[in-house]
Amino acid sequence: MDIEITAKKRSFRNWKYFLNLFPVLLVIYGNMTGGWFTLLNFIFSFAVLGIAEIILPEDRTNDDVVEDELPEILMFLSVLAQLLSILSLIYGIYSGTIREYWIIAAAISTGTSSGTLAIVVAHELIHRKDKLWNFAGRFLLFSVFNPYFYIHHLRIHHKYVGTDSDPVTARFGESYYHYLVRSITGQIKQSFQLEKQRCLAKGKSAFGLNNYMLSCLMGYFAVLIFAGMLAGWEVSFALLAQAIFANLLLEYTNYIEHYGLSRNDNERVNERHSWQSDKLISRFFLIDLSRHSDHHFHAAKPFNKLVSYPDSPVLPGGYASMLLPALIPPLWFRLVNLRIKGQK
Structure with a gap:
């Protein structure tokens, strides 16, 4: 009996990840209802969750990993939910x-x-070798008009994280605003260069549809033009606006995950080169993205098996509660810089 109760308690961890779907349900409801209800998810994600994260304790448990089908079901539902959220936005305006x-x-x-569902789940899926799941990850990135993350994250960021060769690693003393411009331009430039080299190595044109970056960009233009002609240009504007905002959240996440942490070019990536947080909200609403130290230490590990390390640098708060400090550079530096100096 005790063994059965323990097993059920341990399996509850995978159920908690389904909290990731709650915000998108608010989006769909708001888009189908209109008016003030369109703000439901914005208020919930940035106000309610931000306050809850400050109040709620951490969950540092590492010993409750179980093997079941719940993570795969969640991935499928997340892809479906993102599709429905985009369709609800289009329908609500049309x-x-x-x-x-x-x-x-x-x-x-x-x-x-x-930014909190589609890109986070895409981040999980593009690491998978299964072609169908990998395609689903790229589809989620397509829904936010991001052509570079799939290329750059796998081929540059994980290889060069913490070094000057990685534009995604925020430098010590660098504000989010400066980082935003440097990171995006750097990722796009490096991704274009990688795709150009890949195409040329295969004997194909570097500026044709074989170039992933260019084919994505053409796809985005096609979607926006088709949506505008079929449903109205307000729909095209909304699709583009939601994508821009999602990518701003992506870069905020990138900023806080590696800010100020560096390593030598010949030093192996370990658990000390990424910030982690065991705050409940960040852990389960973002499918353990906040255990980022383990993700970079073991990139192929599924989200539900990531663990917390005692030697990893810990953020002063979680992803929801650190947003406001990140937008106010003096406050961010005051909260985080001393922790970096304490690591050295």
Whole structure:
């Protein structure tokens, strides 16, 4: 009996990851209802979760990993939920349910979900070798109009994290705003270069559809033009706006995950080269993305098996509660810089 109770208690960990779907349900409801309801997810994600993360304790447990089908089911539902959220945004505007300035509210709220669900799940899936799951990850990135993350994250970021060769690693004393420009331009430039080299190595044109970056960009333009002609240019604006906001959240996440942590070029990546957080909200609403130290230490490990390390640098708060400090550089530096000096 005790063994059975323990097994059920341990399996509860995988159920908690389904909290990741709650914000997207708010998005879909808001897009189908219109008005103030379009702000539901924005308020929930940035206000409610931010406050809850400060109040709720950490969960540092490492011994409750179980093998079941729940993580795979969650991945499937996440892909489906992202598709439904985008379709609900299109339908809400096309049907007239979402009008005027509420279009901006709906786009931002949808983009919040795209940044915390679609990109987070895509990050998990593009690491998988299974072709179907890998394609699903690239589809999620396509829904936020991001052509570079798939290339750069796998081929540059994981290899050069913590070094000057990686634009995704935020430098000590660098503000989020400076980082945002440097990171995006650096990732795009390096991704284009990698795709150009790959195409040429295969004897194909570097500026044709074989180039992943270019084929994605052409796909984005096609979607925006088709949506505008079929459903109205407000829909195209909303799709683009939600994608921009989602990618701003992606870069915020990148910023706090490696800020100020560096290593030598010949030093192996370990658990001390990424920030981690065991805050409950960050752990289970973001499928343990906050255990980022273990992800870089063991990149192929599934999200539900990531662990917390006693030697890893720990953020002052979780991903939800560190957003405001990251947007106020003096506050961010005051909270984080001393922790970096303590690591050295």
